[in-house]
Amino acid sequence: MLSDRKMYSILNRHQKKSGFKLLPVVIIGNGPSGICLSYLLSGYTPYFKRESLHPHPILQKKLEEAPDVSILDQDLEYLSEGLEGRSHSPVSLLFDTLLRPDTDFGGTAESVLTWWHETDRAIPHLVLGRNPPGGAWHSIEGSMVTLSRGEWMGLPDLQFKDWLRQKKRGLRNNRATAEDIAQYYQHYVMKKGLQKNFRCGTVVTSVRKVSAEGISNHMQEDLQKSDSLWNFTEEGMEVFQVDGFVKTVQGDKEPFSIYAENVVLATGTYDSPTWLGVKGENLSYVHHQLSALEEAVKNNSIGITSDPVLIVGAGLTAADAILFAHHCNIPVIHVFRRRVSDPGLIFNQLPKMMYPEYHKVHQMMKEQSAACAGPYECYISLPEHRVLSFGKDKKCIFQDKNGYQKAYKISMALVLTGSNPNLSFLPNNGIYLAMDSDQPVNPKRNPIDVDPFTYECTQEKGLYALGPLAGDNFVRFVQGGALAAASSLLKKANKNPP
Ligand SMILES: Cc1cc2nc3c(=O)[nH]c(=O)nc-3n(C[C@H](O)[C@H](O)[C@H](O)COP(=O)(O)OP(=O)(O)OC[C@H]3O[C@@H](n4cnc5c(N)ncnc54)[C@H](O)[C@@H]3O)c2cc1C
Secondary structure (H helix, E strand, C coil): CCHHHHHHHHHHHHHHHHHCCCCEEEEEEEHHHHHHHHHHCCCEEEECCCCCCCCCHHHHHHHHCCCCCCHHHHHHHHCCCCCCCCCCCHHHHHHHHHHHHCCCHHCCCCCCCCEEEEHHHCCCCEECCCCCHHHHHHHHCCECCCCHHHHHHEEEEEEEHHHHHHHEEEEEEEECCCHHHHHHHHHHHCCCCCCCHHEEEEEEEEEEEEEEHHHHHHHHHHHCCCCCCCCCCCCCCCEEEEEEECCCCCCCCEEEEEEEEEEECCCCCCCEECCCCCCCCCCCCCCCHHHHHHHHHHHHCCCCCCCCEEEEECCCCHHHHHHHHHHHHCCEEEEECCCCCCCCCCHHHHCCCCCCCHHHHHHHHHHCCCCCCCCCCCEEEEEEEEEEECCCCCEEEEECCCCCCEECCCCEEECHHHHHHHHCCHHHHHHHHHHHCCCCCCCCCCEEEEECCCECCCCCCCCCEEEHCCCCCCCCHHHHHHHHHHHHHHHHCCCCCC
């Protein structure tokens, strides 16, 4: 077994160099939420640009009241009061409208913020993440086009469209590819000089609160000598112990253990695809990620003459899989539980003009059922069906709403019915943090309960949650959570000017 000191040393190099033994902030997750927070904690400070005019007259008036005070130091509740939009979070609406003032009206007005790099306000922190900076965008199929408009995928003070222009690339119908988004986030981290705080290839396996007294003697000494931003000698003080491993280039897993005064959960929801829970789902031809289809096509394990691919689900990822298979002329059987006209189906909520490809999938779902052949080759839609089992012989049994069963021989199955956050590194999977603390955390139905103006968990001081975990499901809105958390952490660190 590794000694405490060795385990502790791996991620500590940074801490030792900068004189910090206990980190003020550790961010888990390096997607847009983690990147945006890292930017704000690195001393990048937003102020109202004096000459600018925000289209919301009341907000404009409030912004004019204190142009010398950074937005991070202002009362976010006061500034965001009365704002309306497509998010339930007042601070998300505030930050979004400061960055993209008239975007919901189709406008392209410039941000009313100006950014100053005030290094004395920086808070030392680390961002731990499994993938390169960009989070889920490195796992999403690269050619997939975003649902959101391209400019809504951008982070503060580096417009996505400017980066695209520089790369001599363009948007598709105002939308971007996942590959471009992932590259832009990586570029953002480099351009803003944040990479020194990022530890990629790092997986967190445990976060526990421990008492300072409980930490081994050498650690305590370190803690007392550290430049901790909070008074650590305080009796009964608790800190977070963050454990995990770093994947080395040789593929080994090197364990680490670090201590932090605050931990920010920014782990998103993409890592644990939902399972149907049926017999045979663990067979090797049953997959839960779209990338499996891409790989199978690439290595020619399926093609035009194969048995059909089964796609289960009626969300956008399932639709992306259908489009991909259709593009490669691979036959598809599409099974989903809802009616095609169900208003809850995402296709019935998207404007046709903006999303012609999803509209096409919806049409296929409507017109090409097993009962009536339609104009689309190589595709069969089975609405109001569910999978009963997957057989070893690649025979799959379905059941319709009347209880009738059918068997189909398939080449591979893709179960694309959504994904859940994986908070297995927290006690009891973090259930105690959720709005309904008897149910698992779910971004839509049961997010983590946070203070709307700080994003600190109401059930656990010092722990913050951002992004889908806190109910902010779109990149343009996860940034407000980062603003709220940064503002709260700056207040705790007493780094606000008097
Ligand atoms: C298919 C798809 C399409 C989407 N389209 C859009 C769109 O068009 N517009 C839009 O605004 N949003 C879209 N989203 C949602 C968007 O991806 C999220 O809102 C956004 O990425 C959330 O950012 P985040 O930083 O909170 O989390 P993520 O981007 O999910 O990043 C979290 C990172 O943390 C890592 N992580 C998790 N657990 C650990 C751990 N224990 N240790 C270390 N690292 C860990 C994960 O691997 C991941 O890389 C889409 C999502 C999907 C899945």
